[in-house]
Amino acid sequence: MSSVNKVILVGHLGKDPELRYLEGNVSVASFPLATSETYNKDGKKIEQTEWHNIVMWRGLADVAAKYLTKGRLVYIEGKLRTRSYEDREGIRRYTTEIVAESFNILGRRSDFEGPANPASTSNATTTTTDTQEQQVDFKENEGEDDGLPF
Numbered sequence: 001m002s003s004v005n006k007v008i009l010v011g012h013l014g015k016d017p018e019l020r021y022l023e024g025n026v027s028v029a030s031f032p033l034a035t036s037e038t039y040n041k042d043g044k045k046i047e048q049t050e051w052h053n054i055v056m057w058r059g060l061a062d063v064a065a066k067y068l069t070k071g072r073l074v075y076i077e078g079k080l081r082t083r084s085y086e087d088r089e090g091i092r093r094y095t096t097e098i099v100a101e102s103f104n105i106l107g108r109r110s111d112f113e114g115p116a117n118p119a120s121t122s123n124a125t126t127t128t129t130d131t132q133e134q135q136v137d138f139k140e141n142e143g144e145d146d147g148l149p150f
Contacts, residue, residue: 005079007098009052010106011035013072017056019065029061030054031068033076033098053097054078060100060140067105075104102139 014032021027036049054076056064068074078100087093 007076007078007080009033009035009076009098011052011074011076013068013070013074014051015070017061017065017068019061027058027061027065029056029064030097031064033074053095054100055081055097056100056103056140058140060103060138063138064100064103068103073106075106076100077102100140102137104137 011033014034017029017031019027019029031054033052033054034049035052036047038045038047040046076098078098080096081099082094082096084092084094
C-alpha cells in the first residue's frame with residue numbers, strides 16, 4: 001500500500017518571500033505562513049496561531065517572489081519534509097517545512113488590481129465567483145527534470 005504526504009494550508013504570509021539561487025541557477029523561495037484557529041474555552045474566545053515554514057522551488061519560487069507579499073492570504077498545497085543541518089556551533093538541528101507544489105492567491109478582486117496583476121501572466125489562471133472574489137492559481141511545472149532529487 002502506498003503512503004500519502006499531503007498538506008493543505010490557508011493562511012497569511014508572515015513576510016515577503018525570500019528568493020535565493022542555488023548551484024545551477026535553481027531558484028528557491030521561503031517564507032513563514034500563519035494559520036489561525038479560534039475556539040471557546042470556559043466561555044472565552046481563544047485564537048491560536050501556528051507558524052509554518054514554506055519552501056517553493058524553481059518556477060513556482062519565481063512566481064511567488066513576484067506576486068506574494070507579507071499579509072497576503074494564500075491557499076497552499078504541498079508535502080511535509082524534515083531535513084537536518086549543522087548550526088554554527090556544529091550541532092545537528094532538524095527542521096520541518098512544507099514544500100509547496102501549488103498555491104492560489106485568495107482575496108477580493110481589488111487585491112489583484114495594480115501594476116503587478118498576476119492574472120496577466122501566462123502561467124496563471126483566474127476564477128471569479130459571484131461574491132466578486134478572485135482566485136489566482138499557480139502550479140509547479142510538471143515534468144521538469146533538472147537532476148535534483150526534490
